[in-house]
Amino acid sequence: MKVYGFPISPFVRKVHLVAAEKGIAVELALSNPADPAAEFLAASPFRKIPALIDGDFTLCDSTAIATYFEALQPEPSITPGDAKARAKAIWFEEFADTILIAAGGKIMFNRFVSPKLMGKPGDEAMAQQGEKELEPILAYLESQCGDGWLAGDNFSIGDIAVAATLRSLGYVGLEPNAATHPRTAAWYERVKARPSWGPVAALEDKIVSRALGG
Template identity: 50%
Template structure:
Protein backbone atom coordinates (compact mmCIF):
# COMPACT_ATOMS: atom_id res chain seq x y z
CA UNK A 1 0.00 0.00 0.00
CA UNK A 2 1.09 3.56 -0.63
CA UNK A 3 -0.20 6.50 1.41
CA UNK A 4 0.14 9.93 -0.24
CA UNK A 5 0.28 13.25 1.60
CA UNK A 6 2.26 15.24 4.18
CA UNK A 7 1.90 14.56 7.88
CA UNK A 8 1.29 18.22 8.78
CA UNK A 9 -2.21 17.68 7.42
CA UNK A 10 -4.34 16.36 10.29
CA UNK A 11 -6.20 14.14 7.82
CA UNK A 12 -2.95 12.56 6.65
CA UNK A 13 -1.75 12.33 10.26
CA UNK A 14 -4.98 10.55 11.26
CA UNK A 15 -4.55 8.01 8.45
CA UNK A 16 -0.84 7.49 9.14
CA UNK A 17 -1.59 6.87 12.82
CA UNK A 18 -4.28 4.32 11.95
CA UNK A 19 -2.00 2.41 9.55
CA UNK A 20 0.80 2.39 12.11
CA UNK A 21 -1.35 1.54 15.15
CA UNK A 22 -2.67 -1.42 13.11
CA UNK A 23 0.93 -2.44 12.34
CA UNK A 24 0.41 -2.46 8.57
CA UNK A 25 3.16 -2.38 5.94
CA UNK A 26 2.95 0.64 3.66
CA UNK A 27 5.05 3.23 1.87
CA UNK A 28 4.50 6.92 2.64
CA UNK A 29 4.97 9.22 -0.36
CA UNK A 30 5.10 12.99 0.11
CA UNK A 31 2.42 14.82 -1.86
CA UNK A 32 1.52 18.44 -1.15
CA UNK A 33 -2.10 19.57 -0.82
CA UNK A 34 -3.60 20.59 -4.15
CA UNK A 35 -1.13 18.52 -6.23
CA UNK A 36 -2.09 19.01 -9.86
CA UNK A 37 -0.22 16.13 -11.51
CA UNK A 38 -2.48 13.93 -13.66
CA UNK A 39 -1.12 10.88 -11.82
CA UNK A 40 -2.25 12.22 -8.44
CA UNK A 41 -5.53 13.62 -9.77
CA UNK A 42 -6.34 10.09 -11.02
CA UNK A 43 -6.24 8.98 -7.36
CA UNK A 44 -7.57 12.13 -5.71
CA UNK A 45 -9.73 14.02 -8.23
CA UNK A 46 -9.66 17.35 -6.33
CA UNK A 47 -5.99 17.09 -5.32
CA UNK A 48 -6.74 16.69 -1.62
CA UNK A 49 -4.51 14.69 0.69
CA UNK A 50 -4.49 11.92 1.84
CA UNK A 51 -4.99 9.25 -0.81
CA UNK A 52 -4.11 5.57 -0.80
CA UNK A 53 -3.32 2.94 -3.39
CA UNK A 54 -3.40 -0.78 -2.72
CA UNK A 55 -2.42 -2.63 -5.89
CA UNK A 56 -5.00 -1.66 -8.54
CA UNK A 57 -7.33 -0.05 -6.01
CA UNK A 58 -7.13 3.61 -5.12
CA UNK A 59 -9.16 5.84 -2.81
CA UNK A 60 -8.90 9.34 -1.37
CA UNK A 61 -10.27 10.92 1.83
CA UNK A 62 -9.09 9.89 5.29
CA UNK A 63 -12.46 8.47 6.35
CA UNK A 64 -12.83 6.44 3.15
CA UNK A 65 -9.24 5.16 3.44
CA UNK A 66 -9.69 4.15 7.07
CA UNK A 67 -13.00 2.43 6.26
CA UNK A 68 -11.20 0.41 3.56
CA UNK A 69 -8.24 -0.44 5.78
CA UNK A 70 -10.44 -1.50 8.71
CA UNK A 71 -12.50 -3.79 6.46
CA UNK A 72 -9.48 -5.31 4.72
CA UNK A 73 -7.30 -5.67 7.82
CA UNK A 74 -9.66 -6.34 10.73
CA UNK A 75 -6.91 -7.22 13.23
CA UNK A 76 -6.25 -4.56 15.89
CA UNK A 77 -9.59 -2.87 15.18
CA UNK A 78 -9.99 0.85 15.71
CA UNK A 79 -13.74 0.72 15.06
CA UNK A 80 -15.62 -1.11 17.84
CA UNK A 81 -18.12 -3.84 16.90
CA UNK A 82 -20.71 -2.65 19.42
CA UNK A 83 -23.22 -0.45 17.53
CA UNK A 84 -23.43 2.33 20.11
CA UNK A 85 -19.66 2.47 20.59
CA UNK A 86 -19.06 2.48 16.84
CA UNK A 87 -21.55 5.32 16.39
CA UNK A 88 -19.83 7.34 19.13
CA UNK A 89 -16.43 6.76 17.51
CA UNK A 90 -17.77 8.08 14.20
CA UNK A 91 -19.24 11.10 16.02
CA UNK A 92 -15.82 11.95 17.47
CA UNK A 93 -14.17 11.53 14.08
CA UNK A 94 -16.75 13.86 12.55
CA UNK A 95 -16.42 16.32 15.46
CA UNK A 96 -12.63 16.30 14.94
CA UNK A 97 -12.81 16.74 11.17
CA UNK A 98 -15.40 19.54 11.25
CA UNK A 99 -15.95 21.42 14.53
CA UNK A 100 -12.42 21.05 15.94
CA UNK A 101 -10.70 21.30 12.54
CA UNK A 102 -12.48 24.58 11.74
CA UNK A 103 -10.95 26.38 14.75
CA UNK A 104 -7.53 24.69 14.69
CA UNK A 105 -7.36 25.34 10.94
CA UNK A 106 -7.80 29.12 11.39
CA UNK A 107 -4.91 29.25 13.86
CA UNK A 108 -2.65 26.81 11.98
CA UNK A 109 -3.15 28.59 8.65
CA UNK A 110 -2.66 32.14 9.90
CA UNK A 111 0.29 31.43 12.18
CA UNK A 112 2.16 28.81 10.17
CA UNK A 113 0.98 27.60 6.76
CA UNK A 114 0.20 31.00 5.23
CA UNK A 115 3.27 32.96 6.33
CA UNK A 116 5.77 30.11 6.23
CA UNK A 117 4.74 27.92 3.31
CA UNK A 118 2.54 30.12 1.09
CA UNK A 119 4.17 33.52 1.39
CA UNK A 120 0.93 35.20 2.52
CA UNK A 121 0.77 37.22 5.74
CA UNK A 122 -1.22 35.57 8.50
CA UNK A 123 -4.28 37.22 10.03
CA UNK A 124 -3.19 37.16 13.69
CA UNK A 125 -6.47 38.75 14.86
CA UNK A 126 -8.42 35.88 13.32
CA UNK A 127 -6.04 33.34 14.88
CA UNK A 128 -6.31 34.94 18.33
CA UNK A 129 -10.12 35.09 18.05
CA UNK A 130 -10.16 31.34 17.40
CA UNK A 131 -7.92 30.82 20.46
CA UNK A 132 -10.03 33.08 22.69
CA UNK A 133 -13.53 32.27 21.48
CA UNK A 134 -13.49 29.24 19.18
CA UNK A 135 -11.47 26.76 21.20
CA UNK A 136 -12.82 27.20 24.78
CA UNK A 137 -16.24 25.59 24.18
CA UNK A 138 -14.55 22.75 22.30
CA UNK A 139 -12.02 22.18 25.09
CA UNK A 140 -14.81 22.36 27.69
CA UNK A 141 -16.80 19.77 25.75
CA UNK A 142 -13.84 17.38 25.56
CA UNK A 143 -13.05 17.97 29.24
CA UNK A 144 -16.62 16.92 30.09
CA UNK A 145 -16.39 13.77 27.97
CA UNK A 146 -13.03 12.16 28.79
CA UNK A 147 -13.75 9.13 30.98
CA UNK A 148 -11.58 7.53 33.66
CA UNK A 149 -10.26 5.06 31.04
CA UNK A 150 -8.54 8.05 29.34
CA UNK A 151 -9.94 6.80 26.01
CA UNK A 152 -12.86 8.65 24.45
CA UNK A 153 -14.86 5.48 23.76
CA UNK A 154 -14.60 2.28 25.79
CA UNK A 155 -11.40 1.20 27.47
CA UNK A 156 -8.97 1.03 24.56
CA UNK A 157 -7.69 3.13 21.66
CA UNK A 158 -10.20 3.75 18.88
CA UNK A 159 -10.41 5.95 15.81
CA UNK A 160 -12.06 8.54 18.09
CA UNK A 161 -8.78 9.10 19.97
CA UNK A 162 -6.69 9.07 16.81
CA UNK A 163 -8.97 11.51 14.98
CA UNK A 164 -9.33 14.04 17.80
CA UNK A 165 -5.63 13.94 18.71
CA UNK A 166 -4.61 14.28 15.05
CA UNK A 167 -6.19 17.75 15.01
CA UNK A 168 -5.12 18.83 18.51
CA UNK A 169 -1.47 18.12 17.63
CA UNK A 170 -1.42 21.09 15.23
CA UNK A 171 -2.02 23.49 18.13
CA UNK A 172 1.40 22.55 19.52
CA UNK A 173 3.03 23.96 16.37
CA UNK A 174 1.37 27.36 16.74
CA UNK A 175 1.88 28.19 20.39
CA UNK A 176 -1.43 26.97 21.80
CA UNK A 177 -1.32 24.70 24.83
CA UNK A 178 -4.21 23.04 26.62
CA UNK A 179 -4.24 24.78 30.01
CA UNK A 180 -3.94 21.95 32.57
CA UNK A 181 -5.36 24.19 35.31
CA UNK A 182 -8.58 24.76 33.33
CA UNK A 183 -8.79 21.46 31.45
CA UNK A 184 -6.89 18.87 33.54
CA UNK A 185 -8.49 15.79 31.95
CA UNK A 186 -7.93 17.06 28.40
CA UNK A 187 -4.31 18.04 29.09
CA UNK A 188 -3.57 14.63 30.63
CA UNK A 189 -5.42 12.84 27.81
CA UNK A 190 -3.47 14.67 25.11
CA UNK A 191 -0.15 14.02 26.83
CA UNK A 192 -0.98 10.31 27.16
CA UNK A 193 -1.99 10.03 23.51
CA UNK A 194 1.12 11.84 22.30
CA UNK A 195 3.31 9.53 24.41
CA UNK A 196 2.11 6.42 22.53
CA UNK A 197 5.09 5.01 20.58
CA UNK A 198 3.40 5.41 17.20
CA UNK A 199 2.52 9.06 17.92
CA UNK A 200 6.06 9.75 19.16
CA UNK A 201 7.50 8.33 15.92
CA UNK A 202 5.19 10.32 13.67
CA UNK A 203 5.54 13.57 15.59
CA UNK A 204 9.35 13.30 15.54
CA UNK A 205 9.24 12.99 11.74
CA UNK A 206 6.97 16.05 11.55
CA UNK A 207 9.21 18.13 13.79
CA UNK A 208 12.14 17.29 11.52
CA UNK A 209 10.08 18.63 8.60
CA UNK A 210 9.10 21.84 10.42
CA UNK A 211 12.67 22.27 11.60
CA UNK A 212 11.46 22.69 15.16
Protein backbone atom coordinates in the same frame (compact mmCIF):
# COMPACT_ATOMS: atom_id res chain seq x y z
CA MET B 1 0.96 1.39 -0.22
CA LYS B 2 1.53 5.07 -0.74
CA VAL B 3 -0.19 7.84 1.19
CA TYR B 4 -0.04 11.23 -0.50
CA GLY B 5 0.01 14.27 1.71
CA PHE B 6 1.93 16.55 4.01
CA PRO B 7 2.26 15.49 7.65
CA ILE B 8 1.04 18.66 9.38
CA SER B 9 -2.44 17.83 8.09
CA PRO B 10 -4.50 16.16 10.83
CA PHE B 11 -6.17 14.04 8.15
CA VAL B 12 -2.84 12.76 6.86
CA ARG B 13 -1.64 12.15 10.44
CA LYS B 14 -4.86 10.26 11.18
CA VAL B 15 -4.30 7.71 8.43
CA HIS B 16 -0.65 7.26 9.40
CA LEU B 17 -1.63 6.62 13.01
CA VAL B 18 -4.29 4.10 11.95
CA ALA B 19 -1.74 2.32 9.75
CA ALA B 20 0.81 2.32 12.59
CA GLU B 21 -1.73 0.94 15.09
CA LYS B 22 -2.39 -1.92 12.72
CA GLY B 23 1.17 -2.52 11.56
CA ILE B 24 0.28 -1.63 7.96
CA ALA B 25 3.32 -0.35 6.12
CA VAL B 26 2.69 2.91 4.28
CA GLU B 27 5.07 5.16 2.45
CA LEU B 28 4.45 8.91 2.65
CA ALA B 29 4.61 10.59 -0.76
CA LEU B 30 4.95 14.31 -0.06
CA SER B 31 2.35 16.14 -2.01
CA ASN B 32 1.28 19.74 -2.28
CA PRO B 33 -2.42 20.10 -3.20
CA ALA B 34 -1.59 23.48 -4.77
CA ASP B 35 0.86 21.82 -7.18
CA PRO B 36 -0.54 18.33 -7.63
CA ALA B 37 1.28 15.46 -9.29
CA ALA B 38 -0.79 13.54 -11.85
CA GLU B 39 -0.65 10.38 -9.74
CA PHE B 40 -2.01 12.27 -6.72
CA LEU B 41 -4.80 13.88 -8.77
CA ALA B 42 -5.88 10.49 -10.07
CA ALA B 43 -6.36 9.35 -6.47
CA SER B 44 -7.81 12.62 -5.14
CA PRO B 45 -9.83 14.39 -7.83
CA PHE B 46 -10.73 17.26 -5.48
CA ARG B 47 -7.05 17.77 -4.56
CA LYS B 48 -7.48 17.05 -0.87
CA ILE B 49 -4.85 15.25 1.17
CA PRO B 50 -4.59 12.44 2.11
CA ALA B 51 -4.96 10.12 -0.87
CA LEU B 52 -4.00 6.48 -1.09
CA ILE B 53 -2.63 4.30 -3.85
CA ASP B 54 -2.58 0.55 -3.24
CA GLY B 55 -1.67 -1.15 -6.51
CA ASP B 56 -4.41 -0.22 -8.94
CA PHE B 57 -6.75 0.88 -6.14
CA THR B 58 -6.98 4.58 -5.37
CA LEU B 59 -8.87 6.33 -2.58
CA CYS B 60 -9.10 9.73 -0.97
CA ASP B 61 -10.49 11.01 2.33
CA SER B 62 -9.01 10.06 5.70
CA THR B 63 -12.21 8.40 6.94
CA ALA B 64 -12.46 6.26 3.81
CA ILE B 65 -8.78 5.34 4.02
CA ALA B 66 -9.05 4.48 7.74
CA THR B 67 -12.08 2.32 6.92
CA TYR B 68 -10.05 0.55 4.21
CA PHE B 69 -7.21 -0.14 6.66
CA GLU B 70 -9.67 -1.42 9.28
CA ALA B 71 -11.18 -3.85 6.75
CA LEU B 72 -7.76 -4.99 5.46
CA GLN B 73 -6.36 -5.55 8.93
CA PRO B 74 -9.21 -5.87 11.46
CA GLU B 75 -6.94 -6.39 14.48
CA PRO B 76 -6.26 -4.45 16.56
CA SER B 77 -9.65 -2.93 15.97
CA ILE B 78 -10.22 0.81 16.14
CA THR B 79 -13.99 0.35 15.82
CA PRO B 80 -15.62 -0.70 19.10
CA GLY B 81 -18.02 -3.66 18.88
CA ASP B 82 -20.59 -2.27 21.30
CA ALA B 83 -23.28 -0.22 19.53
CA LYS B 84 -23.04 2.84 21.79
CA ALA B 85 -19.24 2.83 21.91
CA ARG B 86 -19.00 2.45 18.13
CA ALA B 87 -21.37 5.35 17.56
CA LYS B 88 -19.39 7.47 20.04
CA ALA B 89 -16.13 6.66 18.24
CA ILE B 90 -17.63 7.84 14.96
CA TRP B 91 -18.96 10.96 16.67
CA PHE B 92 -15.52 11.89 18.01
CA GLU B 93 -13.97 11.36 14.58
CA GLU B 94 -16.63 13.63 13.11
CA PHE B 95 -16.10 16.16 15.93
CA ALA B 96 -12.38 16.28 15.11
CA ASP B 97 -12.81 16.38 11.34
CA THR B 98 -15.48 19.06 11.19
CA ILE B 99 -15.84 21.00 14.46
CA LEU B 100 -12.37 21.04 16.05
CA ILE B 101 -10.58 21.55 12.73
CA ALA B 102 -12.97 24.29 11.61
CA ALA B 103 -11.94 26.48 14.54
CA GLY B 104 -8.35 25.26 14.92
CA GLY B 105 -7.63 25.45 11.20
CA LYS B 106 -8.27 29.21 11.22
CA ILE B 107 -5.54 29.66 13.80
CA MET B 108 -3.16 27.17 12.28
CA PHE B 109 -3.48 28.44 8.74
CA ASN B 110 -3.08 32.10 9.62
CA ARG B 111 -0.31 31.79 12.22
CA PHE B 112 1.67 28.88 10.82
CA VAL B 113 0.87 27.56 7.34
CA SER B 114 0.55 30.88 5.54
CA PRO B 115 3.40 32.85 7.18
CA LYS B 116 5.85 30.01 7.83
CA LEU B 117 5.30 27.62 4.95
CA MET B 118 3.85 29.81 2.20
CA GLY B 119 5.70 33.03 2.93
CA LYS B 120 2.48 35.07 3.02
CA PRO B 121 1.15 37.02 6.00
CA GLY B 122 -1.75 35.37 7.79
CA ASP B 123 -5.05 37.01 8.67
CA GLU B 124 -4.71 37.68 12.41
CA ALA B 125 -8.38 38.66 12.79
CA MET B 126 -9.34 35.26 11.39
CA ALA B 127 -6.92 33.54 13.80
CA GLN B 128 -8.50 35.39 16.72
CA GLN B 129 -11.95 34.39 15.50
CA GLY B 130 -10.71 30.76 15.53
CA GLU B 131 -9.46 31.17 19.11
CA LYS B 132 -12.89 32.40 20.19
CA GLU B 133 -14.59 29.48 18.47
CA LEU B 134 -12.12 27.00 19.96
CA GLU B 135 -12.86 27.87 23.60
CA PRO B 136 -16.24 26.09 23.97
CA ILE B 137 -15.02 23.24 21.76
CA LEU B 138 -12.08 22.55 24.09
CA ALA B 139 -14.40 22.90 27.10
CA TYR B 140 -16.67 20.27 25.59
CA LEU B 141 -13.70 17.95 24.96
CA GLU B 142 -12.56 18.42 28.57
CA SER B 143 -16.04 17.36 29.74
CA GLN B 144 -15.76 14.16 27.66
CA CYS B 145 -12.32 13.00 28.78
CA GLY B 146 -12.27 10.49 31.63
CA ASP B 147 -9.79 7.87 32.75
CA GLY B 148 -10.19 5.70 29.67
CA TRP B 149 -10.66 6.46 26.00
CA LEU B 150 -13.12 8.85 24.41
CA ALA B 151 -15.59 6.16 23.30
CA GLY B 152 -15.23 4.00 26.41
CA ASP B 153 -12.91 1.14 27.30
CA ASN B 154 -11.33 0.69 23.88
CA PHE B 155 -8.94 2.95 22.02
CA SER B 156 -10.70 3.94 18.81
CA ILE B 157 -10.70 6.01 15.66
CA GLY B 158 -12.28 8.76 17.78
CA ASP B 159 -9.14 9.03 19.94
CA ILE B 160 -6.91 8.94 16.86
CA ALA B 161 -8.81 11.66 15.00
CA VAL B 162 -9.06 14.05 17.96
CA ALA B 163 -5.42 13.58 19.00
CA ALA B 164 -4.28 13.96 15.39
CA THR B 165 -6.05 17.32 15.20
CA LEU B 166 -4.71 18.51 18.55
CA ARG B 167 -1.15 17.79 17.41
CA SER B 168 -1.72 20.19 14.51
CA LEU B 169 -2.69 22.83 17.05
CA GLY B 170 0.73 22.32 18.62
CA TYR B 171 2.16 24.33 15.72
CA VAL B 172 0.45 27.38 17.19
CA GLY B 173 1.10 26.55 20.85
CA LEU B 174 -2.35 25.10 21.49
CA GLU B 175 -1.75 21.45 22.33
CA PRO B 176 -3.75 20.46 25.46
CA ASN B 177 -2.65 22.40 28.51
CA ALA B 178 -2.66 20.55 31.84
CA ALA B 179 -3.34 23.80 33.75
CA THR B 180 -6.52 24.69 31.86
CA HIS B 181 -7.67 21.29 30.51
CA PRO B 182 -6.20 18.64 32.83
CA ARG B 183 -8.40 15.72 31.75
CA THR B 184 -7.80 16.40 28.06
CA ALA B 185 -4.06 16.76 28.68
CA ALA B 186 -3.91 13.44 30.57
CA TRP B 187 -5.89 11.63 27.85
CA TYR B 188 -3.64 13.19 25.17
CA GLU B 189 -0.53 11.96 27.00
CA ARG B 190 -2.03 8.46 26.98
CA VAL B 191 -2.55 8.64 23.22
CA LYS B 192 1.01 9.92 22.76
CA ALA B 193 2.36 7.02 24.84
CA ARG B 194 1.01 4.46 22.37
CA PRO B 195 3.68 2.79 20.24
CA SER B 196 2.02 4.11 17.08
CA TRP B 197 2.60 7.76 17.98
CA GLY B 198 6.39 8.08 18.25
CA PRO B 199 7.40 6.98 14.73
CA VAL B 200 4.61 9.00 13.07
CA ALA B 201 5.57 12.11 15.08
CA ALA B 202 9.30 11.62 14.41
CA LEU B 203 8.80 11.40 10.64
CA GLU B 204 6.60 14.50 10.77
CA ASP B 205 9.20 16.44 12.79
CA LYS B 206 11.89 15.57 10.26
CA ILE B 207 9.80 16.64 7.25
CA VAL B 208 8.54 19.85 8.86
CA SER B 209 11.98 20.84 10.04
CA ARG B 210 13.24 20.41 6.47
CA ALA B 211 10.31 22.46 5.11
CA LEU B 212 11.14 25.24 7.57
CA GLY B 213 14.72 25.26 6.37
CA GLY B 214 16.14 23.32 9.34
